[in-house]
Amino acid sequence: MRFRVLITFIFRRYGLWISLVLLFLFGIWVVRSWKHDNMDWRFVKAFGINLPMRYGIHGIDVSRHNDRIDWKQVRQLRADGVRLQFVFIKATEGATMFDKHYKKNWREAKKSELRRGAYHFYHPTRDPLRQANNFINHVTLETGDFAPVVDFEVINGQSDETVINGLRLWLETVEDHYNVRPIIYTNRNLYQRYIKGHLDEFPLWIADYSTKHLRAYDDDKLYLWQHNQNGWVKGIKGRVDFNVFVMDDDRMSEICLP
Structure with a gap:
């Protein structure tokens, strides 16, 4: 009308x-x-997903669920002109758990000339200080590696105050050890309830599978976007999470070890 x-x-x-x-x-x-x-998206058959081609730096994240990875095949892979440039690797979980494939994946990722990052799966019911030390005891970072990542996906029935304070203790403990501000990985709902307005000073890596929601995040803190969890990469078993770096390329150093 x-x-x-x-x-x-x-x-x-x-x-x-x-x-x-x-x-x-x-x-x-x-x-x-x-x-x-529409030109911002291009269907890349080798990966089996739509890649947001408005961004130039593409990467993946892996864990023991991907089993043994053939990093030689990953390194050689090209798809429609796109080359994978970074990978985040699960290192630890909770206060005691350690990913059994982490050491090999960490070593082989460097040989494959991929920028590496390590992440910790956070459990709000576990002591945050012990969780931070679990990560610190297993992960040695080098210049150029991504800052440590806390993977925040569950609340396990804990109060908002417990979740937020625990995350802050983990983040500050890890920051003091590595002398770099850690990255928070989370989804849209948890971001809005626990991160926004509480932990805004930390770089953000968001898992959001709709392009319509990206404007909902602080543009100055959103560095990484996990846009798809159903990719396929030759040399890796099972489906693979795909990510992009959403800042200008020259800002990558802001979330890496100097």
């Missing part, structure tokens, strides 16, 4: 021919905008 009123107004104000020209130019703008949005 509003569109019809607008068209009537244009015709009355500018006359038939000028109105047609204006509508024609408006149509061109709409089509070009639509094409631009």
Whole structure:
């Protein structure tokens, strides 16, 4: 209805021919905008998913669930001109658990010339200080590696205060040890309830499988976006999470060890 009123107004104000020209130019703008949005995505058959090609740095994350990885095949893989450039590897979980494939994955990722990052799966019911020390005791980082990551996906029935304070203790303990601010990985719902307004100073890696939601996050803190969990990579068993670096390329150093 509003569109019809607008068209009537244009015709009355500018006359038939000028109105047609204006509508024609408006149509061109709409089509070009639509094409631009669609060109941001390209279907890459080798990965089996749509990649957001508006970003130039693509990577994955892996854990023991991917079993033994053939890093030689991963290193050689190219798909429609896209090369994987980074990988996050699960290292620890809770206060005592350690990923059995971490050491090999960590070593082979470097040989494959992929930028590496290590992450810890956080349990709010476990002592956050013991969880931080579990990560510190198993993970040695080098210059150029990503900052440590806390993987925050569950609340286990804990109060908001317990969750937020525990996360902060883990983050601050790990930051003091590695002398770099850790990255928070989480999903949209947990971000809105526990991170936003409470832990905003930490870099954010968001798992959100809809492009419509990216504007909901602090643009100055959102560095990484996990956009798909159903990718396929030759050399890796099972489905693989795909991520992109959403900042300008020259800002990568902001979330890496100096």
